[in-house]
Amino acid sequence: MTAALVAVGLLVLVLVYASWIAGRLDRLHARVDAAWAALDVQLVRRAAAARAVAAALPPGEVAAALDAAARAALDSGPAGREACENDLSRALRNALPVLPPGTELGELETATTRVGLARSFHNAAVGDTRAIRLRRIPRALRLAGHRALPQYFEIDDTANPAEGRNMAAGDGRST
Amino acid sequence: MKIGIACPYTWDVPGGVQAHVRDLAGSLIGLGHEVSVLTPVDDPESAALPTYVVPVGRAVPIPYNGSVARLAFGPLSLTRTRRWLREGEFDVLHVHEPTVPSVSMLACFAASGPMVSTFHTATARSRALQVFGTALQPALEKISGRIAVSAAARRVVVEHLGGDAVLIPNGVHVSQFENAGPLPDRPPGPTVVFLGRIDEARKGLAVLLEALPELVRRVPDVRLLIAGPGDAGEVREAVPKSLRSRVELLGLVSDEDKPRVFASGEVYCAPNTHGESFGIVLVEAMATGTPVVASDLEAFRRVLEDGRAGVLVPVRDAGALAAALADLLGDAPRRERLAAAARQAVQAYDWSVVTRQIVEVYETVAGRVQPTGHVDVDAELESLAVLLAQGDGNDDDAGRLVSTLRRWLAERPRLADRS
Numbered sequence: 171m172t173a174a175l176v177a178v179g180l181l182v183l184v185l186v187y188a189s190w191i192a193g194r195l196d197r198l199h200a201r202v203d204a205a206w207a208a209l210d211v212q213l214v215r216r217a218a219a220a221r222a223v224a225a226a227l228p229p230g231e232v233a234a235a236l237d238a239a240a241r242a243a244l245d246s247g248p249a250g251r252e253a254c255e256n257d258l259s260r261a262l263r264n265a266l267p268v269l270p271p272g273t274e275l276g277e278l279e280t281a282t283t284r285v286g287l288a289r290s291f292h293n294a295a296v297g298d299t300r301a302i303r304l305r306r307i308p309r310a311l312r313l314a315g316h317r318a319l320p321q322y323f324e325i326d327d328t329a330n331p332a333e334g335r336n337m338a339a340g341d342g343r344s345t
Numbered sequence: 346m347k348i349g350i351a352c353p354y355t356w357d358v359p360g361g362v363q364a365h366v367r368d369l370a371g372s373l374i375g376l377g378h379e380v381s382v383l384t385p386v387d388d389p390e391s392a393a394l395p396t397y398v399v400p401v402g403r404a405v406p407i408p409y410n411g412s413v414a415r416l417a418f419g420p421l422s423l424t425r426t427r428r429w430l431r432e433g434e435f436d437v438l439h440v441h442e443p444t445v446p447s448v449s450m451l452a453c454f455a456a457s458g459p460m461v462s463t464f465h466t467a468t469a470r471s472r473a474l475q476v477f478g479t480a481l482q483p484a485l486e487k488i489s490g491r492i493a494v495s496a497a498a499r500r501v502v503v504e505h506l507g508g509d510a511v512l513i514p515n516g517v518h519v520s521q522f523e524n525a526g527p528l529p530d531r532p533p534g535p536t537v538v539f540l541g542r543i544d545e546a547r548k549g550l551a552v553l554l555e556a557l558p559e560l561v562r563r564v565p566d567v568r569l570l571i572a573g574p575g576d577a578g579e580v581r582e583a584v585p586k587s588l589r590s591r592v593e594l595l596g597l598v599s600d601e602d603k604p605r606v607f608a609s610g611e612v613y614c615a616p617n618t619h620g621e622s623f624g625i626v627l628v629e630a631m632a633t634g635t636p637v638v639a640s641d642l643e644a645f646r647r648v649l650e651d652g653r654a655g656v657l658v659p660v661r662d663a664g665a666l667a668a669a670l671a672d673l674l675g676d677a678p679r680r681e682r683l684a685a686a687a688r689q690a691v692q693a694y695d696w697s698v699v700t701r702q703i704v705e706v707y708e709t710v711a712g713r714v715q716p717t718g719h720v721d722v723d724a725e726l727e728s729l730a731v732l733l734a735q736g737d738g739n740d741d742d743a744g745r746l747v748s749t750l751r752r753w754l755a756e757r758p759r760l761a762d763r764s
Contacts, residue, residue, distance in 0.1 A: 194483055197457075201489055204459075208709050287511055287709045291490045294508035298486045301507065 191302065192313045198299040202320045205292035209323060212288045213255055216281035217243040220262060226273045227265060236261040255325045263329040275331040282330040289323055296320040346707060348373060349435035351426075352384035353416065353447030355404045357391065361515075361625070362441055362465050365494075368516055370397055372700035383429045383448050385417035401425045401448050416447040426451040437461060437707045443485060444505075453484040459710040461490040461703075464510060467497035467622030467644075489710040492703070495623040495644055511706065515625050516699035519691055522632035525604030534566040534591075535674045538610030538635065540603070540626055541617075543575035543594075549616030549640065552663050554583045556616075559667035561588060564674050572598045572606045607633040611680065612673055615639035618661055624648045628694045631655065631687035636680045638669050654690040655683060 220240040227233035239254070239261035246254040262278075269275075299320050302308055352366040363384075370380045380397050385404035394400075402425065404417045426448055430438070439461045440449040453460070462485075491510035493499035502510040537560075541548035550571070560567055571580065574597040584592050598606055607613055613630035615637065621644045628648055630637050637655035639645040649655035658669045673680060692698065 194486070198486060201487070204710075204712060205489065208712055211712075212709075284705060284709060287490070287706060290509055290511050291709060294491065295489065297508045 187307075188311050188313060191308050195299070195302060195308065195314050195317075198295065198302065199314075199317055199320070202292070202295045202299055205288065205295040206323075209285070209288040209292045212281055212284040213251075214244065216278065216285050217241075217255075217258060219278040219281045220258060223262075223265065223269070223273060223275065223278055227269065232261075232265050232268055236265045252323060252325055255327075259326045259329045266329065266331055279331050282327060285327045286330075289325070289327060293322050293324075296322050346436045346704075346711065347379045347434060348381075348707065349430065349433045349438045349452075350380060350382045351438070351440045351449040351452040352382055353442050353445040353449040354385070356382075356384045356386045356394070356398060356400075357388055365463075365465070365515060366441060367395075368518065368696055369700065369703065370395070372516070372696045373704070376700065376704070378704075381429070381433050381435075383426060383452065385422075385448065399429055401429075404447070407446075416445065418446045418451065422448060423451050423455065427455050430456050437711050439463070439703075439707070440488070442466065443488065444481060450481070450484065453487060456487065459490075459707075459712070460488045461492065461706055461710055462488045463492040463494065463513075464498045464502050465494050465622070467495060467501060467620075490706045492706060496647065497622045497644060513699060513702045513706070514694055515623050515628075516696040517625065517628045517632060517691065517694045519632045519695040522604045522607070522629055523634065523688070525608040525633050527609040528602070528605045531609055532568065534568045535564060535612075536568045536570050536610045537670055537674075538570045538572070538607060538613045538630075539616075540572045540598075540606060540613070540630075541615075543571060543573050543577070543580055545575070547618050547620045548573075549618045549661075550580065551583065552616040552618070552661055552666060553614055554580070555663035556667035556670070557588055557592075558585065559664065560670055561591065563667070563671035567591065567670075567674065568593065570606065570610055571595065572603075603629065604633050607635045610635055612670060613637045614666070614670065615645065616658075616666060617642060617645070621645065627655070628691050632691045634684040634688055636673060636683040637687065638666070638673060648690070650686075650690055654686040 217240045220243075221237060224233050224237035224240060227236065239258040243251075243254045243258045262282075303314050303319060308314065350366055350370060352363060354360050354362050356363055366382060366384070370382050373380050374397065381399055382395075382397050383399050383401055385402060386394065386398065386400035387403060388394075389400040401417050401422050407416050430452065435458070437459050438452060438456050440452050441463050442465055443449045443453045443462045444464075449462075453462075485506060491502060491506075491508070492513050493502055493510040494513065494515050496512065499510050499512055502508070537553075539550060539553055541550070543550050553569070557569065569592045571592065572595040577594045577596065580594060581589060581592070595606065607630045613627075613635045615624070615627055615630075617640050619642065621642050624639075624642075624644045624647075627637055627639060627645060631648075631654065637649060639649060639655060639657060640660045641657040642660065645655075646652075646657060649657060651657075656669050656673060658665045673683075
């Protein structure tokens with residue numbers, strides 16, 4: 171009798187714990203989704219702004235490379251996204267020194283700053299989620315359901331025309 | 346946007362976090378946002394209370410982190426916090442210092458929806474985090490965007506909470522400082538200004554007093570203007586009798602007089618020994634155009650841009666301090682150059698700039714594309730399409746971008762709803 175009571179008690183405890191963790195995970199996944207949506211918006215925005223800048227460049231290798239990189243970033247699927255966005259950062263870095271004076275950079279500055287912000291917040295959300303999901307009990311009980319383990323989004327987004335006066339863009343490194 | 350701000354410390358007691366929240370709320374309202382601030386208040390009937398403040402009740406003094414903090418934590422505060430959240434229907438909730446056991450932490454536990462937090466403290470060891478770190482995690486993990494006001498505060502976040510925070514500095518109303526004139530009836534002679542608690546060792550007044558005899562030897566008519574609360578008698582004791590006539594103690598100065606105190610000096614001196622997270626006073630002095638000589642602390646080095654916008658001296662080195670002050674007092678062109686560089690450097694700390702950066706964070710976590718009001722999706726798509734079409738006249742490309750944008754819009758029901 172006592173043994174049965176203890177067993178039932180333990181089961182209740184495990185269930186309460188499991189539902190609490192599952193609730194937290196649910197919320198965290200929603201946070202990751204929202205953070206990714208925000209990051210996606212800003213990445214698209216940056217690529218669109220980069221194309222506008224490419225159009226303002228004198229025709230040549232740099233302009234063509236920037237335009238190609240921006241197109242590739244806009245077209246890329248989830249798998250190649252990091253690589254494409256990184257290529258775009260590199261193309262931007264090459265293009266910024268040779269811009270004709272007076273090129274309109276406001277949109278690109280804003281988008282780049284916000285990519286930095288959104289990426290920092292996204293990676294923080296991923297970090298918080300992974301911290302729980304990789305624990306032993308949530309993993310054993312499959313409390314995350316069928317959700318894939320969220321992945322960090324690591325790109326170099328420091329190629330900002332506003333460099334130096336831009337305090338907001340943290341370098342977004344996540345541990 | 347509808348913005349809810351939670352401030353953990355008692356509103357009508359002076360403090361850095363309260364000042365930050367007050368200025369931020371004012372700037373946000375100036376930009377047309379709707380703001381409500383939840384905070385403990387000692388005197389809810391006070392006429393000085395801004396209309397955007399919602400009192401959560403009185404705070405209880407609790408010994409915390411080596412000093413006495415006045416905090417609001419308990420069932421009644423929680424009920425009021427919940428009601429504030431429910432009635433506010435905020436687009437973004439901004440909690441300050443959520444690891445301090447007060448309304449910010451309560452709001453963190455009670456809220457759902459987009460949340461931003463600002464970390465001010467640079468205390469390497471927060472007792473709450475050490476003891477309750479694990480218990481706080483479920484509340485803290487709801488925060489979508491973390492802000493730290495300084496590199497030191499950011500380091501605390503990284504070390505104690507994991508993950509990162511974006512750096513957005515403290516703000517200053519530069520315009521309130523930049524045109525300040527000196528105090529009336531100033532005696533002649535070059536003046537060095539010190540501002541800060543005179544009996545708090547880490548503010549470093551002792552180092553400055555130690556440097557005084559050497560400074561007088563090199564600049565015979567120099568004067569020292571000291572502003573800040575504390576025991577004036579002790580300070581006088583520390584100065585040799587022959588030099589006492591050169592030292593002027595103003596006591597605590599009002600916010601209105603502060604810019605004029607800076608403007609009364611040829612040089613502002615910040616001989617702090619340690620424990621500075623940010624250096625807002627330096628920014629204020631720089632905004633008045635008074636050249637700064639400061640200890641070479643990490644926070645100060647940042648504000649002074651590695652010495653470009655002010656002079657850095659080794660920490661606790663009275664000899665070096667006297668030399669640096671004397672050199673600068675004897676070199677008017679250099680003072681002018683430093684003042685010009687400083688005036689330029691402080692623009693980054695003006696509330697207009699800082700608030701814009703904070704709003705960018707709000708928009709990022711709230712999933713807003715436009716700063717305020719309606720998101721007109723069709724108009725936005727069209728303008729982007731036009732932008733592309735003008736780029737190289739290729740309609741194919743515009744179509745591709747539009748389809749990309751449609752794709753993400755489809756995935757974002759919240760945004761689509763607004764259209």
